[in-house]
Amino acid sequence: MKCYPVNLNIYNKKVLVVGGGVIAARKTERLLERGANVTLVAPEITEKINGFIKKSRIKWVQREYKAGDESGAFAVFCAVSSEEKNLKMEESLSKRCVRKNILINVADKPELCTFTLPALVSRGEFDIAIFTGGLSPRLSRKIREDLEKIYGEEYTTYVKILGLMRREIKMKKYPQSRNQKLFDELVNSDLFELVKDKKFSDISIFISSFLKRS
Numbered sequence: 001m002k003c004y005p006v007n008l009n010i011y012n013k014k015v016l017v018v019g020g021g022v023i024a025a026r027k028t029e030r031l032l033e034r035g036a037n038v039t040l041v042a043p044e045i046t047e048k049i050n051g052f053i054k055k056s057r058i059k060w061v062q063r064e065y066k067a068g069d070e071s072g073a074f075a076v077f078c079a080v081s082s083e084e085k086n087l088k089m090e091e092s093l094s095k096r097c098v099r100k101n102i103l104i105n106v107a108d109k110p111e112l113c114t115f116t117l118p119a120l121v122s123r124g125e126f127d128i129a130i131f132t133g134g135l136s137p138r139l140s141r142k143i144r145e146d147l148e149k150i151y152g153e154e155y156t157t158y159v160k161i162l163g164l165m166r167r168e169i170k171m172k173k174y175p176q177s178r179n180q181k182l183f184d185e186l187v188n189s190d191l192f193e194l195v196k197d198k199k200f201s202d203i204s205i206f207i208s209s210f211l212k213r214s
Contacts, residue, residue, distance in 0.1 A: 017038055
């Protein structure tokens with residue numbers, strides 16, 4: 001089944017994470033980056049998760065998952081070890097979430113998910129998502145690693161500047177055709193090279209000059 005790719009707003013939404021290992025820690029970190037309100041259920045946790053708890057960034061329920069823990073959640077992320085007892089729990093959790101119209105993701109089991117997660121290259125507000133429909137997570141990972149070499153950390157600053165300039169241009173209330181021409185000119189300019197080379201004075205001059213003549 002081919003899924004429809006979306007960019008999900010989880011800001012201030014209640015999200016349940018089931019599991020306390022490395023994978024659960026990684027999912028929790030990404031959820032916190034996006035502003036989710038995270039509750040984590042697990043008898044044991046990693047040091048990374050413990051760090052989130054010490055900073056009061058998540059709520060920890062120190063026990064095994066119980067039926068009903070998912071109630072009221074916008075989404076559930078299940079990331080537990082592959083023991084037989086956990087498989088039964090994953091299946092029943094998935095069914096309960098489907099009945100309650102709660103989004104559910106079970107690590108490495110796309111057949112139990114109502115949504116799957118991409119391999120992600122993330123540079124601030126700039127994200128590149130790679131999906132293989134669960135057929136080859138390793139290929140997704142390889143492509144992500146290749147893209148990370150192409151799209152470096154400088155894209156965090158670059159995209160932020162583009163966003164600020166776009167906002168300034170749109171405030172001038174030009175016709176859409178003129179806006180598009182300016183945006184095309186901007187992304188094909190030397191701005192990226194200035195950002196990559198950390199020429200901050202030249203960046204300021206470029207921004208001022210471009211906005212003045214636009």
